[in-house]
Amino acid sequence: MNALAATNRNFRQAARILGLDSKIEKSLLIPFREIKVECTIPKDDGTLVSYVGFRVQHDNARGPMKGGIRYHPEVDPDEVNALAQLMTWKTAVADIPYGGAKGGIGCNPKDLSVSELERLTRVFTQKIHDLIGVNTDVPAPDMGTNAQTMAWILDEYSKFHGHSPAIVTGKPIDLGGSLGREAATGCGVVYATEALLAEYGKHVKDLTFAIQGFGNVGAWAGKLIHERGGKVVAVSDITGAVKNPNGLDIPALLSHKEKTGKLIDFAGADVMNSDELLTHECDVLIPCALGGVLNRENADNVKAKFIIEAANHPTDPDADEILSKKGVVILPDIYANAGGVTVSYFEWVQNIQGFMWDEEKVNRELKKYMTRAFHNLKGMCHSHNCNLRMGAFTLGVNRVARATQLRGWEA
Numbered sequence: 048m049n050a051l052a053a054t055n056r057n058f059r060q061a062a063r064i065l066g067l068d069s070k071i072e073k074s075l076l077i078p079f080r081e082i083k084v085e086c087t088i089p090k091d092d093g094t095l096v097s098y099v100g101f102r103v104q105h106d107n108a109r110g111p112m113k114g115g116i117r118y119h120p121e122v123d124p125d126e127v128n129a130l131a132q133l134m135t136w137k138t139a140v141a142d143i144p145y146g147g148a149k150g151g152i153g154c155n156p157k158d159l160s161v162s163e164l165e166r167l168t169r170v171f172t173q174k175i176h177d178l179i180g181v182n183t184d185v186p187a188p189d190m191g192t193n194a195q196t197m198a199w200i201l202d203e204y205s206k207f208h209g210h211s212p213a214i215v216t217g218k219p220i221d222l223g224g225s226l227g228r229e230a231a232t233g234c235g236v237v238y239a240t241e242a243l244l245a246e247y248g249k250h251v252k253d254l255t256f257a258i259q260g261f262g263n264v265g266a267w268a269g270k271l272i273h274e275r276g277g278k279v280v281a282v283s284d285i286t287g288a289v290k291n292p293n294g295l296d297i298p299a300l301l302s303h304k305e306k307t308g309k310l311i312d313f314a315g316a317d318v319m320n321s322d323e324l325l326t327h328e329c330d331v332l333i334p335c336a337l338g339g340v341l342n343r344e345n346a347d348n349v350k351a352k353f354i355i356e357a358a359n360h361p362t363d364p365d366a367d368e369i370l371s372k373k374g375v376v377i378l379p380d381i382y383a384n385a386g387g388v389t390v391s392y393f394e395w396v397q398n399i400q401g402f403m404w405d406e407e408k409v410n411r412e413l414k415k416y417m418t419r420a421f422h423n424l425k426g427m428c429h430s431h432n433c434n435l436r437m438g439a440f441t442l443g444v445n446r447v448a449r450a451t452q453l454r455g456w457e458a
């Protein structure tokens with residue numbers, strides 16, 4: 048089942064649980080606007096190359112649409128649609144005043160030089176600048192993009208609209224980025240994990256963890272788990288996977304990855320097959336890379352007792368069913384990885400106020416938002432006698448439906 052079909056299925060189930068009016072259900076499913084643009088750039092050798100860029104703006108009932116921009120070869124319209132819809136429910140679960148959007152370009156950023164990436168980002172921004180805005184749609188980083196990408200978008204957008212730091216979040220601190228945003232998604236993942244484990248009388252320091260993906264989210268989650276005494280026993284990236292049953296030395300692994308660009312060849316670990324990462328022996332599995340990685344092919348072999356969805360839609364509906372029958376507890380993406388967009392909201396607020404928060408305040412507020420959202424989500428699970436995924440979906444969908452109804456439809 049593709050990402051959009053899976054996301055729509057979860058939404059419909061939540062709508063049924065809530066007893067949502069069928070007309071509102073239909074209106075919430077249809078995206079506000081779908082943008083598809085051609086982006087042609089000269090490569091460094093002078094030859095031309097064309098890419099397709101997308102921005103899907105899903106819903107704006109609760110505020111400006113918000114979501115990352117992904118550079119990845121597998122970016123396609125259905126996936127961007129699904130990710131945009133997930134952002135709508137995620138911002139509502141986090142209770143921040145935003146709607147949902149997502150964008151992407153179907154390219155492999157590793158095949159492009161820095162100047163080619165800059166040209167591509169600027170062309171994409173030229174094509175969509177009239178359709179985004181500080182109060183309409185605010186992009187941020189996602190897979191394959193980073194603070195530098197946001198700086199190029201800010202610069203290109205500002206040529207048309209005047210200096211606009213709040214047009215993107217996740218930008219460099221020197222351009223108005225927020226302290227704590229780079230770590231925020233991984234940090235939020237750890238706060239979310241602690242909140243869940245506390246329900247079971249468990250602590251990070253007593254448990255073993257396997258992490259798929261060692262980019263922004265995976266590396267920060269791994270570092271913070273290690274600092275809290277948790278044992279990270281396996282980690283993977285696109286080049287391979289490494290394991291150590293006694294726990295990997297994460298700071299040393301981070302500097303090895305920074306130096307070599309790879310995890311493999313790390314002295315303090317054994318190499319393992321990447322496919323085995325998801326079924327590796329551990330207490331807690333944290334997917335931090337692509338969607339759909341847990342599916343009917345591997346779900347039955349998962350050994351973890353807890354799955355924390357740091358990636359977006361890592362678990363397809365077949366796997367959801369198999370894992371829940373096995374008693375595996377899954378903390379859903381639209382809550383577990385909401386720390387990134389929550390600190391993006393703090394960044395946007397700081398830009399609008401023209402005032403900078405210190406990092407301690409950012410992290411304190413992030414913990415407050417993540418903890419409150421967890422209790423709200425659990426409240427929905429109790430009221431509707433449902434699992435954590437449906438607790439999160441009913442929480443998010445109900446808030447968006449209420450905002451939609453309050454705004455009304457009068458033309």
Ligand SMILES: NC(=O)C1=CN([C@@H]2O[C@H](COP(=O)(O)OP(=O)(O)OC[C@H]3O[C@@H](n4cnc5c(N)ncnc54)[C@H](OP(=O)(O)O)[C@@H]3O)[C@@H](O)[C@H]2O)C=CC1
Nearest residue numbers: 190191232260261262263264284285335336358359384387
């Ligand atoms: N950045 C953010 O603020 C947020 C991100 N997310 C989600 O988290 C996930 C990761 O995003 P982010 O960390 O930003 O992305 P990055 O591009 O920074 O990192 C992605 C990581 O995944 C690895 N990877 C890619 N393909 C595979 C594969 N097939 N097997 C194993 N590892 C793989 C990459 O390997 P390599 O290092 O070798 O390239 C890299 O380590 C995505 O699903 C994203 O949507 C969710 C909320 C916010």
Ligand SMILES: O=C(O)CCC(=O)C(=O)O
Nearest residue numbers: 114115187189387388391
């Ligand atoms: O920080 C943001 O605005 C969005 C982050 C994002 O793309 C996500 O949560 O999936």
